Amino acid sequence: MDNHPDHISKLVLAGNPNAGKTTIFNALTGLRMQVGNFAGTTVSRKSGECQMGDRRLELIDLPGMYSLEATSLEEKVAGEVLMGTNPKFPKPEVVIAVMDATNLERNLYLFSQITECDLPCVIALTMIDRAHQEGLDIDIPTLERSLGCRVIPVHVEKKQGVEELKEAVGEIFTWGLAEYPRPHKPSEDVKCGVGCSGCPFHGRFTWSEQIVSQAIKTRHAAPGRLTDSLDEVLTHPVIGLGVFLGIMMLVFWGIFSVATVPMDLIELGFEHLGDFVEAHVPTGDLQSLLRHGIIGGVGGVVVFLPQICLLFFMLALLDDSGYLARAAFVMDRVMRRVGLPGTAFVPMLSGHACAIPAIMASRVISNPRDRLVTILVLPLTSCSARIPVYVLMVTLLFPSQPLYAALALVGAYSLGIFSALFAAWALKKTILPGESESLLLEMPLYKVPNLRNSLFHTYEKAVIFLKQAGTVILLISIALWVLSTYPKADLPADISPAVAEQLQLENSFSGRIGKAMEPVIRPLGYDWQIGIGILSSFAAREAIISGLSIVYGIGESGAEDSQLLIDNLRNATRDDGTPVFTVATCLSLLVFYVLAMQCLPTQAVTKAETGSWKWAGFQLLYMSVLAYVAALVVYQGLRLAGIS
Amino acid sequence: MQTIKPSILQSVQLLELAPGSCCTVTEIGTEAQSSRLQSMGICLGRTLEVLKSGDPLIVKVYGTRIGLSARLAEGIRVEACQGSQRCWEKMIPHG
Incomplete structure (x- = not known):
């Protein structure tokens, strides 16, 4: 044979x-x-x-x-x-x-x-x-x-x-x-x-x-004198931790500065693609499906590809150099307190760029329980898709107090990290008991990282991510488009496009769900318009911004003019004439966005990596409950304190 | 009267050794009965050098370093090596 x-x-x-x-x-x-x-x-x-x-x-x-x-x-x-x-x-x-x-x-x-x-x-x-x-x-x-x-x-x-x-x-x-x-x-x-x-x-x-x-x-010597000297510093309980935090800050600086250039290009590319469709496909549902459903939906996720590639590339370099094993070593002591191994730290940190690659990166954790806990909690860390939402809320809260604005942002990030660690601890005490696996890892000799291997590794991860984008994320985008497009509203002929968009969205399944949700979200300080915004976030969180600009009547294109959007939101009133975006509502919404699971693409990856929808469902449930309760406490607490 | 045994016969916990110590593994207790630990080279009869003590600690075995938590190391008993040979010379063949 x-x-x-x-x-x-x-x-x-x-x-x-x-x-x-x-x-x-x-x-x-x-x-x-x-x-x-x-x-x-x-x-x-x-x-x-x-x-x-x-x-x-x-x-x-x-x-x-x-x-x-x-x-x-x-x-x-x-x-x-x-x-x-x-x-x-x-x-x-x-x-x-x-x-x-x-x-x-x-x-x-x-x-x-x-x-x-x-x-x-x-x-x-x-x-x-x-x-x-x-x-x-x-x-x-x-x-x-x-x-x-x-x-x-x-x-x-x-x-x-x-x-x-x-x-x-x-x-x-x-x-x-x-x-x-x-x-x-x-x-x-x-x-x-x-x-x-x-x-x-x-x-x-x-x-x-x-x-x-x-x-x-x-043989003249045992291997690794240089490694021994470097380890003196890099595995030191205090200095080693400092070096680790420094290196991670450098990695994140890279992700958030260098990656913006290709991200802008990708965004521009998808915009041009959308314009091309608008110019060549007759106006109607097909055009809207292609432009808003597919190009908008997939584009909103693919835009994170440069961050993901850069993150994996830098982690591959650190891994190949031998450093990543030291990072796990110094972090082990810290992470074990919440029932996670040191190796869980890098995936948790990667979650600050995007939960999808972070969940993919959790394969470095060898123990299945530890890996599952890490996957379940890491979407609580603040990913880049939350940044536009944070910025919007913080700008509404503190338009002219940059110090308070900065503190609020730091607070949002800290809340994410703290709740992820807390959730890991809570899971250990409840449904996923057990100690994290004792640290046992080889610490290879340091070497100059191999650029070629790291590039190949990055390419591998990019392919996996794009496969997800081409299949699951595409389906999710189409489904969300259907929800916000049908059933059609009977629109009067003499209205502006922005108002038409607004009325259509109100009449759609999303709009109806948003309205039906109002009694549930009212105690958090939200009206049905915000409900629709939250629903549109399920493709990717930043989609709440275009969602809000449609429901508040300035059209989807209004989202690009941030000042116009902010002015509109600030002037938005409820039926009784009181403003919608009060301090209490904004803070409650900020907390809600830190904690809620609103990313179906992440859910798809959780399913792929844990092997069952059960855990994806659990993740959605516990994060939603956590977000709801926290936002409720914030809103009602502030109202009781007389701040509204 | 206490009998003083020659120190070479006294086994101690791996955890008790200071950095730089050279030792031979004499016992792998139940806490450390992990085949991963042993297939990485921390098993009966192997020579180890303690590079870093505490929790977690680092030991050198053959040409590599292994980081392990004190919880795993608790079950490992060793005998301190004697003599003027450097630890790596005992650990690995050197022609």
């Missing part, structure tokens, strides 16, 4: 985390890769095609693992693939074992288990340059003899070894998969030898040490 010309053989890359698998994967496949999940799991699966000799192969990058015993979801899947024990994942035909030359003793532990999978195998030996710096000289032929397996030193940056690796894999197919000699298995003694007292680890490590000591000619 494996000689059939159409059969694409499956090749897997297996190795410890941080052993350099990604670099090898990228060198072998280039950008011809597909990203997704292993069937039925939320474990990322990356595969790509590569040409080796006259063969086309599918290369699959397995999640990093320390052993074939499953200690995390990632390791479980990787182990099942290698052993061929899960019918959903076909057993591969060849394994490339990626082994770090500077840490060979531990890497060979995994290799000793791979030998038992009965697969043809080639070792790619990485970190060769660093090994040379340490004066580590490995005798490759000796290593090959003791392992019974080809060992190819690879240094991708210098383009060394990649071709040899391909040739070595090609050789396996020339021999024939069944005939190619398998690597030596460690003896039964090794698996649980003399004096191992039931400890299967001891024997394998001793075996591994023996193999390495035979193959090493010289």
Whole structure:
């Protein structure tokens, strides 16, 4: 079967985390890769095609693992693939074992288990340059003899070894998969030898040490003096925390300054697209669907793509440099108080840009409970889509007191962070009990981050995000458009377009729901117009602004003139003549927007990452209740205090 | 009278060691019976160097560093290494 010309053989890359698998994967496949999940799991699966000799192969990058015993979801899947024990994942035909030359003793532990999978195998030996710096000289032929397996030193940056690796894999197919000699298995003694007292680890490590000591000619120093000195500072309980906060501030400064340029361009692009549709599609429902439903809806989310890319790019650089493990280390002590591991901090922080990539980034958390709690609480942190709403409310509250305005903004952000931590603590005490998993993480040697790998990683994430935008977010946009467009109102002929928009929205399903909601939201200080605004926020929160400008009669285009909008809102009155946007209403609305789950795209990602709508539904429910109660307390409290 | 055992035979908790200490693992207690910990190299008979004490702590094993919480480390008992060899020379083969 494996000689059939159409059969694409499956090749897997297996190795410890941080052993350099990604670099090898990228060198072998280039950008011809597909990203997704292993069937039925939320474990990322990356595969790509590569040409080796006259063969086309599918290369699959397995999640990093320390052993074939499953200690995390990632390791479980990787182990099942290698052993061929899960019918959903076909057993591969060849394994490339990626082994770090500077840490060979531990890497060979995994290799000793791979030998038992009965697969043809080639070792790619990485970190060769660093090994040379340490004066580590490995005798490759000796290593090959003791392992019974080809060992190819690879240094991708210098383009060394990649071709040899391909040739070595090609050789396996020339021999024939069944005939190619398998690597030596460690003896039964090794698996649980003399004096191992039931400890299967001891024997394998001793075996591994023996193999390495035979193959090493010289070694001048243990690796990582520079790492030790840097760690003195970066893992310090106080200084380390300070450095971490500094670095994160830098990352956010990048996101909010650099990313605005491409974001403006994307916005402009979607505007032009909308204008193009307006010019070439006859006025009517089709034009409105294309322009407001699809282009407006998808555009409102895709505009965050630059922020998302920049965030993932900088996190990839930090991860590749070895720093991210230190960040998790110093944050662990802080996060554990609310029942979360240190690794949860980066996703929580990313939530301040956008909850969608943040939820995607929570895959770094290995324990399923910890990951679930993080996903559930992180949309409470203030994402960038809330900024326009915050700014609008703060401007209404403090038009000419910049200090108070700034304090109110800081307050909104702090409320988000505080409630996320509080929610994590509350979940721990109620439906998701248990301690967060004890910290156990490898802190790799520091190195200059690999730009190419980081760019590839960013590209992967961008593809995942755009797939979401093209499917789920598109459907949500269309659904919300239908709600605000039908049923049609009977409009008199002699009214201005702005009034027509206003009457139409009032008459639509959204308008009717908004009006029906009024008794419920009245205690928060909102009228039915604000209700409609809140409903329109479900595509993305900033949509409340165009929603409000329509219901207050200045038309959708009015939203672009912020002064006009603010003046209009300030002058808006209720039926009894009292102003709508009082201090109490504005503050209540601000608190509501900090806490409420009003982002269906996020909900779709929560479903994708937790594997069920149940948790997305729970997230919507608890955040809505939290927002409602908090806004109620604020509004009624202020009224009782005589501030209205 | 208290008998004084040669210090090489006394096992202590990994948590008790100061940074810079070199030791060999003699016991992995139930708290630390995690196969992840052991497959990362913190298992019976391995030589460790404590790089940072406290909670969490950092130990060096082979060519790598592992950060772990004190809760996990509680179950690990070790024997301090004697002799003039530097810790990494005991830990890893060096030709």
